[in-house]
Amino acid sequence: MSDIVVNRRRVQQQAIFLVQFQDLANVIQTFPWHERIGLAFDIARSSWLTAALMWSLRSELDPSQHVRKPRADNSIGL
Numbered sequence: 059m060s061d062i063v064v065n066r067r068r069v070q071q072q073a074i075f076l077v078q079f080q081d082l083a084n085v086i087q088t089f090p091w092h093e094r095i096g097l098a099f100d101i102a103r104s105s106w107l108t109a110a111l112m113w114s115l116r117s118e119l120d121p122s123q124h125v126r127k128p129r130a131d132n133s134i135g136l
Contacts, residue, residue, distance in 0.1 A: 086094060 086097065
């Protein structure tokens with residue numbers, strides 16, 4: 059039962075995002091072409107900045123870095 063609720067919420071969130079995305083796309087289409095190009099460059103630049111930030115944090119975000127390695131003496135090591 060809870061899986062159904064979670065899936066329903068996920069579908070609702072995706073539907074809301076899609077409607078918002080379509081609304082935004084419709085608004086952007088009303089911009090003059092040179093403003094749309096500028097907006098595209100702004101989005102690309104922010105995407106590159108986001109990618110650079112994620113790359114710089116990759117070791118913190120990599121779950122394999124947080125797994126404890128077994129100790130050489132096979133003790134628990136708590």
